[in-house]
Amino acid sequence: MVLNKTETPSVPAETRARILKLASELDYQPNHPARMLRSARTMALACVIPDITNPFYPGLVRGLQSVAASAGYDVLIFDTDGRAEGEERATNWLLQGRADGVVGTFFHLRVPQLTTLARKGIPIVRLESQHKPKGPLPIDSVYIDNAEASAAMTRHLIERGHQRITMILAEVGPSARRAFGYASAMRAAGLVPEFITDSRYSEQSGARAMREILSATRDRATAVFCANDILAVGAMVEARAAGLSVPDDIPAAKLLGLTTVRQPEFDLGALAAHTLLGRLQPGGLEQPGKSLELKFEILKRSSA
Amino acid sequence: MVLNKTETPSVPAETRARILKLASELDYQPNHPARMLRSARTMALACVIPDITNPFYPGLVRGLQSVAASAGYDVLIFDTDGRAEGEERATNWLLQGRADGVVGTFFHLRVPQLTTLARKGIPIVRLESQHKPKGPLPIDSVYIDNAEASAAMTRHLIERGHQRITMILAEVGPSARRAFGYASAMRAAGLVPEFITDSRYSEQSGARAMREILSATRDRATAVFCANDILAVGAMVEARAAGLSVPDDIPAAKLLGLTTVRQPEFDLGALAAHTLLGRLQPGGLEQPGKSLELKFEILKRSSA
């Protein structure tokens, strides 16, 4: 009791001091597994993500960790590689009682599978690309309006005079909403949306799509809009290799931390952590699911 | 026994099948904390790093995870923010039996503190900037020769005609070896090394150092060599803000994944994981410490 609580009314100050002194002399460290077993609390939050090398996620992890740590929680990172199989492994792993809650980007798992977790008392915060309707279970979401961000980007390209703009996207994740926003903006301007869809968010996928675009014999696209940075990198490398000059301030912007659509990843992580910690308070699991929006920011630059 | 081993000679095939069938029907998932407590194994490796948003580390984590996962181990990431306090918290955290071993970049902890961990049977693999002598404890290191990489970079700048090259570095971590390599190359060319040292590896630090460089009224440096990418980003932003044009293919190279000194981060992670897993085999803790080198690669480009 003395070691776990800051106040122990039933223990006299002298006894308390004696206990603390002895613990310190012995370098006593409570055994964490035993604690977890007995209290049925791991004091850990899981973060399930598709690819830690995508620069969006380290920023998110930082936000998560900063809030989690201040409440005494650890953050465990589980990399799914964006695959259904990886997400399933993450689910089983969570069902083994390894974390008290989870923040995740799920490309494949849908509400039914997530429900299994939620019913076992593991609250979930999803990183989403749009508003999600309320449900009865402890499943919340945080999102930025991806369709709107994508539309704003597309309008920017159109304003710069581009008419043949091809979008490179992946089959899963936020591509759907991003494609929707792009298509809306194109149609609103009387232009025809063109898509090239690959299975993954990889540089190889971006390069493959760019090769296809470059192989067009007529009416070749004058601008390419990629669903995320990884695809864009692959596409750019390929375009350069083919001898095209790609405006240099796109990579510069990236190195300088100025992505074109600035997603507030640290804030998303912090908000997700707060939401999750709220769920772990007494009675927290009974509230209906919330869907929380954060605003993006478009950084218009001289390129494009 | 049936659930934990792939072969159980003492259990007849029929009984085995009955057990597996029932476990599957019940969706049985073994409780992980209980398992950890009883077996005194967490099946987790800790990765202690200064800053997950430094792109070097996500790559390292991927390498670690890929090897760890194939052996059934999780990877726990502990962010120290490069502070002594963070490293101390990591140590206590490890002493609570939260991981079976640790891979880490330690800016502040030295052998005495690490010895405490090693003596408790927690093997350590350090990410280092130079060869480390053998010791009796289960403390290994993996490294690339930072002094040599730094010297090669400096020679490259000198070959391009630069004579006044200032180096921006931090007080801790790999800066020391990098500064050593830079200084050797400068002196070998008859040039005078100039340093600006800041306390941290942050963009703010890089910017501050660049302001100082730009404020020189005469003999201003014509080239700036930064001890790491984060410092370089800060320095570049500051230089641009001051109206200087910075060659654009540096950031481009970065976005394209081509850092100037390519550190094989995935391979370092994989090697560290292998080394650690070797320590966790029976008798593994008795071997003397090893120091393993991986080769870097200099990517010479048209800039500079």
Added chain:
DNA sequence: CTGAAAGCGCTTACAG
């Protein structure tokens, strides 16, 4: 071959 028992190191309710 299979069932029952002990014990890992805690937390928590209870007895004295």
Added chain:
DNA sequence: CTGAAAGCGCTTACAG
């Protein structure tokens, strides 16, 4: 106010 007991869910050695 303090000490002794129970029990979390496993693994492992042992009895039958």
